Amino acid sequence: MSDSSFEVPDPPPALVPVPAARAIDLHSSRVVTGAPGCGWQFDLRADDPVTRDGMLVVPVISEEDYYRAIDGDGDAYASLVPAGDVWVQRPEPGTGAPRPGYLIERLSDPDAPPVRRPYPASDVPNLIGRRVWHWTDGVFRDDFRCVSEPFETDGDFCVRVVEERAWYRWRRSGQIPKAQDAFIHHLWTQ
Known part of the structure; x- marks a missing residue:
C-alpha cells in the first residue's frame, strides 16, 4: 500500500445525474435510466446518442457487457433508450459525503434520478x-x-x-x- 495509513483525504464528490441531451461525449459514461412514475436503473454504460426514426436515442449496455466488450470476449448489444430517459452520472466537486443519517435526511424525489x-x-x-x-x-x-x-x-x-x-x-x-x-x-x- 503506497498511501500513508494516517492520511485521511476529503471525501470524493457526489455523482449528480445530468440529462444525456445536455452531456457532451457520452462514450463509456456511467448512466442512469428510468422514468418518473417507474423507477431508476444504475450500473449502466452509454455510447454517443444517435438518431433513429427522427428520435434521439442513447445506446445503453450493462456494465458487465461493457467490460466483456472491452476484454474482447464477445459482442455487446445495446438497448436504444430515448435520450430523455437517460442521465449521465457526473462528479460534482465539493459535494462531500454526509454520514448516513436518519430516513428523513435520505428522502428524495422518486420522479428524478437520485x-x-x-x-x-x-x-x-x-x-x-x-x-x-x-x-x-x-x-x-x-x-x-x-x-x-x-x-x-x-x-x-x-x-x-x-x-x-x-x-x-x-x-x-x-x-x-x-x-x-x-x-x-x-x-x-x-
Whole structure:
C-alpha cells in the first residue's frame, strides 16, 4: 500500500445525474435510466446518442457487457433508450459525503434520478461487490469493487479491492483477480 495509513483525504464528490441531451461525449459514461412514475436503473454504460426514426436515442449496455466488450470476449448489444430517459452520472466537486443519517435526511424525489452520495466504507455494512471510490497515489479512482469485508492487519483496518474490469472478468470467466488491501478510510461507497 503506497498511501500513508494516517492520511485521511476529503471525501470524493457526489455523482449528480445530468440529462444525456445536455452531456457532451457520452462514450463509456456511467448512466442512469428510468422514468418518473417507474423507477431508476444504475450500473449502466452509454455510447454517443444517435438518431433513429427522427428520435434521439442513447445506446445503453450493462456494465458487465461493457467490460466483456472491452476484454474482447464477445459482442455487446445495446438497448436504444430515448435520450430523455437517460442521465449521465457526473462528479460534482465539493459535494462531500454526509454520514448516513436518519430516513428523513435520505428522502428524495422518486420522479428524478437520485444523486449518489459517497459514504465512508467504514460506515457501510456488506461491502463485498460494492463499487467504491479508492484514494490511491493522491487521487480518487472510481473503478474498484470490494472483495472482502473489513479486517485488521498490523493495526490498520483494511478491505480487499480489485479493479472493476477484473471484477467483471472474474464473474464471467472465473479468473481470480489480483486483490489489493486498501485502508478502509481511503474507501467510499458509490
